[in-house]
Amino acid sequence: KNQVEQSPQSLIILEGKNCTLQCNYTVSPFSNLRWYKQDTGRGPVSLTIMTFSENTKSNGRYTATLDADTKQSSLHITASQLSDSASYICVVSPNTGGFKTIFGAGTRLFVKA
């Protein structure tokens, strides 16, 4: 069964610190992996998208990595800001058609002053 598991479930860090969020997936065959940021009460907004041939993708202070062999991805946030407080969702699309996208449950990040 295709699954996407994210860890930790929630995380609290101090402003200015770095953090790394994890995503493991069992989706196969694999097409692409995306990270979304979802502010409270809002819809998810895309941060990065990587195909199976890409190892890393950056978007400002956000850097996503992908290891297609171990089926793991991480999202690294550098010099966190209060506005980074949100849920981060890992999304994986199999290479079997565009509608079977699988969403992880998300990691809830709290950045404290």
Add this chain to the structure above:
Amino acid sequence: DVKVTQSSRYLVKRTGEKVFLECVQDMDHENMFWYRQDPGLGLRLIYFSYDVKMKEKGDIPEGYSVSREKKERFSLILESASTNQTSMYLCASSLPLGGNYGYTFGSGTRLTVV
């Protein structure tokens, strides 16, 4: 600024009511989706549409129906609302091939059924 607009941010409805959730996109996207989001669970696909008047069931279509009479508008209908349909509902749109291009999401509608 391209966007997906959901008509209501918050709704409170009574059990048994017929509920309409509206979604409009201005990006001329072919694909539109309705998801529900519950704590501890990933987004779950209710229905999607790849063209006007076309619809396909997602993973949890029971108790829901949809309508797409125009390309820019995708409506989710709860025929007879029940308390277990209390949830956050998210509409999304995308270019053809769906997942390979990523989705643009609306801000969501938080529905409470009492």
